[in-house]
Amino acid sequence: MSLLDVSDVRKYFPIKSGIFFQREVGRVHAVDGVSLSVEAGETLGVVGESGCGKSTLARCMTGLHEVTSGNITFDGDVRRDVQMVFQDPYGSLNPRRRIGSIIADPLVIHREGTPSSRRDRVRDLMALVGLNPEHYNRFPAEFSGGQRQRVGIARALALNPRLVVCDEPVSALDVSIQAQVVNLLKDLQAELGLTYVFIAHDLSVVRYVSDRVAVMYLGKIVEIAPGEELYERPRHPYTAALLSAASVADPDRPRDRVILRGDVPSPISPPSGCRFHPRCPKAQERCTVEEPRLMGDGHKWACHFPLEPGERLQSREVGE
């Protein structure tokens, strides 16, 4: 059995209008029928652009959102064994509380140990994530962005969780600090046998940390595969376009970006059929009516006309 099973999960947010009798006038289809499993010890990367539902999915996995329909089963106690690391190291720490008491929070909530044993545990955790345990009594404002993210990680690890969901853990950090935090997460995984769900929009970071990668678009998974397989042989046109648009620090890379038309459509009224069809260079009649299912074994994709291995997505213009 997998550590975490997500099956046909949907999360809709109602849009209400009116002052006295609020009636529902629409729904944001944030996550719309997602199924996946996370195996113990692996890192599952989730990539996608803003509004694709990746953070909502993370919050469903950790139980911060109740799902609208579908099931999430976790092999263990969700409230203890699943923890989360947030994107914003400034917004996720209460500025008026001391670091030590922030990290001890999960222990207090779950009534673990005595005040003095908790203090020892917090000092151990601080050392584990590379913070000076003597800074126990400092306030978040006295720490830099990278150090605050370490505080967030220490807090997530306080209860010895089995699964840590990291929602854009390094996006707010500078490049040189990003690498420090990514290495820390990697080391902790090896040391503590953690399982990660790693959500990010930076494709190269996801490639580096993940064993498998899922690509989301407008609330759905469009492709999921072992990391290298996905990056080397993408089958879904959206994955291919996303990879070609990624920022790569290589001046000699051929500039054959696939320029997609337009923006991501609104998740309030997603397009019919395949949700990517209005922007897809390969879309045909069938794509506008029939929604493709996620199919395949190991490497799965949801597309009627997937790219053949070696096929290049037609780009509208070729640079240089």
Place this chain on the structure above:
Amino acid sequence: MSLLEVSGLRVTFSTPDGDLQAVRGVSFEVEAGQTLGVVGESGSGKSVSVQALLGLIPGARVEGSALFDGEQLIGMPAEKLRRIRGARIGMIFQDPLSSLHPMYSVGRQIAEAILVHRKVSKDQAWSVARERLEQVGIPAVRARDYPHQFSGGMRQRVMIAMAMALDPELIIADEPTTALDATVRAQILELLGRLGCALIIITHDLGVIADMADQVMVMYAGKPVEKAERRALFRDPRHPYTRGLLNSLPKGKERLQPIEGRPPSLLSPPTGCSFHPRCPVRIPRCPIEEPPMLGPDDHPDACWLEVGR
């Protein structure tokens, strides 16, 4: 003569904790039609140095020289500077939502910029505004729409249309793609690449630099540490900080090599070379003496190790 020649630029802010030197001696040139990429992490002074030239940082003490087409920008009377800004030098900012006025249609905002600088009729200004919108891929019929009716990528296109409105000789783009998604970012970079005028792109994203820049200036703690042509910078990074930045980026599955420590406080920058506390190859001279730009003219860097090369 270069289009823009900046030398010895210093920007200082007075704070209750003492003087903060955000920019501590920056020199660079931009040639007509060329793209200069300025890269650095937060607090490196990359935005401040360029905005200070245009008088966009009130309360800062700006020293040094900045010749734009032969005219000295530093100390220029505000009224004269205003005639250059917008007309001959365009600006694109990171966050288009806070740079556009929410209560005026985008067409009106572009037309207004034209009316301020040119003696043309309102109709003429509007027709130029529509033309510019078409050029950046926005249908002219949307000129009467308001900023909130556009997506993030479209708003950034509006900003570009506005910056282009008066055919400036230079456009300064400050983190133009940072707030955008990958596929939209690709659209905007493609558009910026087609502008044709001189461009200064300020970014923390080495991928943008690799794509767009002709010349690159790497900044650290308020100073340039390395300048090079784009390919030379990526193929043969010389300064330990530049190398550290490039090594911090994931390349496949190799373990990342971060730069240890963190950038210094500019209230009390380190003595000598400001990178020395984090530098893996420092020598005894580094904490004592500040290295000037050394090495070949087309690829100088501020590191004492250049002396032995």
